[in-house]
Amino acid sequence: MAPAATPSVLTTEAPAPALARSDPPAAGPRRASVVTSGEAAAQWQQLLEEVRRCTLCRLHATRTQGVLGVGPRRADWLVIGEAPGAEEDRRGEPFVGAAGQLLDAMLRAIGLDRHTNVYIANVLKSRPPNNRDPRPEEVEACLPYLVRQIALLQPKIMLAVGRIAAQNLLGTDAPLGRLRGRVHHFGERQTPLVVTYHPAYLLRTPGDKRKAWEDLKFARSVYQQLTQGAADGNRS
């Protein structure tokens, strides 16, 4: 993937320093062909309908609609945020509005597009009232939907945006600053996971955009190593 030009939204600060990261990524597991495309389509539809009907936590009473996610149903990249906000709840799509536009710009900076090669979802599928933080029992009730999404998507890499998403996916209360800059792994497939800031936070705190750009370049390098390793394996 050719390096994309740094978007102006991420270049309000000085140029990002060279990366000096530890914890190199492990080779990703091979994709298992466990379902046909027809079966996968049926499972996606089932998931969509279950989320639409879901009453497993109290958020169903205050949401407009469940928001499953957006993007191609097989994607190498999976971006995961916290929960739908007011606009997402209204439109039924994650990361729309100003934060969504910034996320799109961040993704474009590393050659990604929500409509072609990245799937975007949230930990919670329903909006918490007044955008409050998700409660543990809500995350516990909702996380199986995301696990099923991941099983269908089989992403090569996950990008957790924001403290809430990162902490809930990784089962930790460590601050975001301690979770950035290294490769974590998620779920049965041990999918590599990189952490960065939530675009809504970056809109409020533009001084941290430079660090977000470091994270994105790091995630891109992890992905490139993963795919290069797979290509080398296929050639040998």
Ligand code: SF4
């Ligand atoms: S947040 Fe998740 S578990 Fe709770 S009602 Fe919505 S879809 Fe169901």
